[in-house]
Amino acid sequence: MVAVPFTSPSPTSRAPRRLVTFVTWLAMALLALSGLLAASDGSTHSGFALAEAIVLLALATALFAASVWAKRRIQRDIDAKLYRLERFTQAFGQTQGTLRSIDGRIAFWGTGAERLYGYSEKEALGKNALDLLQTRCPVSLEDINTILVRDGEWQGELTRRHKDGREIHVISKWSLDRGDTGEPEVAIEISTDITSIRLAERQLHQTNALLRAILETAPGLIYAKDMQGRLILANVSTLDLIGKPWSEVEGRTDLDFLDSKTQAESVMANDRRIMDQARTEEFEETISREGRHPRVWSSTKAPLRDAGGKVIGLVGVSVEITERKRIEERLQLMVNELNHRVKNTLATVQAIASQTLRGGDPIVRQNLERRLMALAAAHDVLTRENWEGANIDDVVNGALAPFGEGGDYRFAVSGPSLRLLPRAALALAMGLHELTTNALKYGALSTLAGQVAINWQVVEGAKPLLRLTWTESGGPLVVAPSRRGFGVRLIERSLAQDLGGKASVIFDQPAGIVGTIEAPLADVAVSAEVTPFVQMGAR
Amino acid sequence: MNDTHIFAGIRVLIIEDEALVSMMLEEFLEQIGCKMVGTASRLDDAIIKARSLPVDMALLDVNLAGEASFPVAEILTARDIPFIFVTGYGALGLPAEMRHIPVLPKPFQMAQLIDAMRMAAY
Known part of the structure; x- marks a missing residue:
């Protein structure tokens, strides 16, 4: 069907042809008429002249009939071809063919078109193709027409609207059919519905954008590696830690960009275990850069699988816990110190009691000592x-x-x-x-x-x-x-x-x-x- | 406690920064017949005494006024003198290479002191 109301490059081109036909008919009719007039004069040549006129008239009539017959045959031919084309295109499901006349009106509307756009043949025929389907083109109509006239065909992606209002994306191929004289007569269009592909693409694009946003917003390191431990994805935080742009780390392993080979081997051993056992794990990893304090990371790594479920690498998230570890260590140190003091104090109390009760009742001294010991034992548990x-x-x-x-x-x-x-x-x-x-x-x-x-x-x-x-x-x-x-x-x-x-x-x-x-x-x-x-x- | 006579007459060095605890240790040791050859409450003093005094056994507080007494432990080990750690920290507060040294946790009773000394002696 015609997306674009096709404007013929020379709308007057058919007029001279009609003029030629008209002049021919006029000449033959005049010739026949002069023959009849000559016969009626009754001259010696009148019999010949009459016969001549009759022959000419018959000739003209035959010529007229032949041209009408030829036109009909051509039309039948076109119809048959279109029917075959429609059958052919129908075999391809969503593919549909349409035909528009030179003024942009729909001249042929297949069942494929009906199925795709929702309009029946009755609703579509004679309508302007562009208006009916609210067609939007990637480039201007003028450009498309220029190409169509120059090359005889144009191909591109169009956005249209179904009868029910929903958007339809098609890949359209237009061919210009020229008449015997080489003048554009009809434009044949074959379109394939790619709406579901476009929607899937849009969804994929949105998902990608969402992932990218999460990747770049998350405070920790996010990365993915293949089975050989080569980076296949890294967020900005990861690249910051490595200190190199993505182009320099893509496809490289920890051995290539970590200062300590021992640490790199340890990280890669962890990675291999995750992939071999196909199991998610959480653990701590220490990364030291030359001349800097070692940083501790809490890493969660999970196997990365392909659509078939086969492990093809891993994805990991690492959050820095250096500061948390330092505070924990300091807290532990303080708790140890406190425990030490409590026990020391208990020992001192015991010593004071021991000295104070010296020479007194040994049972009293023992009772006190045992109570202190019980208190100390409870402290030990705590x-x-x-x-x-x-x-x-x-x-x-x-x-x-x-x-x-x-x-x-x-x-x-x-x-x-x-x-x-x-x-x-x-x-x-x-x-x-x-x-x-x-x-x-x-x-x-x-x-x-x-x-x-x-x-x-x-x-x-x-x-x-x-x-x-x-x-x-x-x-x-x-x-x-x-x-x-x-x-x-x-x-x-x-x-x-x-x-x-x-x-x-x-x-x-x-x-x-x-x-x-x-x-x-x-x-x-x-x-x-x-x-x-x-x-x-x-x- | 019937075999406490085995400690009779042995020379003991007490390194402990808490005077009262030190006194209690002395009292306990006297009860089983040990001979006090010296006490120290600071690291530098403890190092000198651990190096020079004739000693059969030492009781060593791990924390001497905030300083770890491990240098003293090294000297005693080098001199082959048996010793025990007296500490408010458990054995976990000790460096790995000293985990085999007997620990007397504070507070303690006479029986625990003798057990620890026996472990150090054998």
């Missing part, structure tokens, strides 16, 4: 965990350790694993120490057969509770003391206060002493949501 919390198992086992000699069987410890807050860990360690000391002096542990069961559990509810029970058995008959000693008071008062709960030691059980500690879980345990972070920090 120190190992950077004061971020302690496993309840570690706290319980740490508190029982000094008494465990030759009798682990005397303690039955059970309960779910959970992490205690530092304050709760210290309080629990001291409480258990007192209960154990008491059991050794007066309770189950004062006999050979006695045992202690230590069990803790989480009591679910609106406010979950941690409940720990200390149950002695097999010991001597329990006699409630006339006066509650420091140990029991420490458990019942200090422990309850530090844990934000309640604690009790029951002496009037015939079977043995029962101690119960109950505290809101939220006040004593590191919350579940925080645990992963704590574990990461402790590592």
Whole structure:
């Protein structure tokens, strides 16, 4: 169909031809007429003249008939050719052919065109092709026409509109058909729908632009490498780190642009592992430039796969953590120093007490020493965990350790694993120490057969509770003391206060002493949501 | 603690910057019959004494008023004198090549001191 209302280069070219035909007819008619007139004169030549005139008239009639017949035959011929062309183009799906007359009106409208543009043959025929389809051309119409007349054909991309308003992109080829005299008669157009390709291209372009924007905005290093470790993509941050433009790093490996060959080999070994195992990994990498401090990066690298799922390289993102590492190290140093001071202070307190109580009751001195040791043991557990919390198992086992000699069987410890807050860990360690000391002096542990069961559990509810029970058995008959000693008071008062709960030691059980500690879980345990972070920090 | 007599009469050097802790160590050592040949609380003094004194065993605080006592440890190692580290840091605070040295963590009881000394002696 005609995209462009084709304007004939010489609209008058058909007029001289018609004039010639008209003059010929006129001449022959005059000749025939003169023959008839001569015959009617009745001269000796009249018979001849009449016959001559009849022959001429017949000749003229025959000539006229022949020309009409020839024109019809040509038209039939064109129609048949167009029909074949249409059949042919239909075989190619979205390809469609149209024909427009010299004044830009649609003269032929195939079913392919109907399918592509939505207009029926009835709607399209006789309409201006350019207007009907709101055609937009890549260059001016004048230019296209000039080419069409000069070369006989033009090819290019057009944007049109479907009947329903949506945009259609086509690749169009126009051929100029000239009549016998060489004058342009019709323009044949064959177009192929490339809308889906154009849309896909546009989407691809948008995706690329988005990726490029992310790539250049992200603060870290983003890069991709092939199986040989050669760079196939790098963002600005990566190029800044390398210190070279993309043209100088494309297709090169870490060995080519890192100062330290050892570090480059280490990085490439990491890369190879990711690609060999086809698994995403996160790890730290150190890069040193000559004359500068080494920089530490947290890298996440993932295998890069082709459409078939085969690993063809890797993509990586690296975020600098040099400063974070430095702060972490300094913090660790300070925590170490603090722990050291606490332990030193405890040793000094122990020394003061030792000197002060010199010559006094050795039992008193031993009790004090043991309590200090219990406190120090609880500190040890917390120190190992950077004061971020302690496993309840570690706290319980740490508190029982000094008494465990030759009798682990005397303690039955059970309960779910959970992490205690530092304050709760210290309080629990001291409480258990007192209960154990008491059991050794007066309770189950004062006999050979006695045992202690230590069990803790989480009591679910609106406010979950941690409940720990200390149950002695097999010991001597329990006699409630006339006066509650420091140990029991420490458990019942200090422990309850530090844990934000309640604690009790029951002496009037015939079977043995029962101690119960109950505290809101939220006040004593590191919350579940925080645990992963704590574990990461402790590592 | 029945074999504590094995330490009777041995000459001990105490290097500890905390006077009270140093005194307590002396008291503990006297109880098992050790002979005090000297004490030091500063690194320079400790180096001189570790080099010159006739010593059978040394108790060495890791941190001497902010200075690490590892130079003293090297001298003692070179002289083949058994010693133990007395420290508030755990064994993790020690350089890798000294991790095999027995550590007496602060605070400590008599029994722990004797255990550490026994490990150093054998």
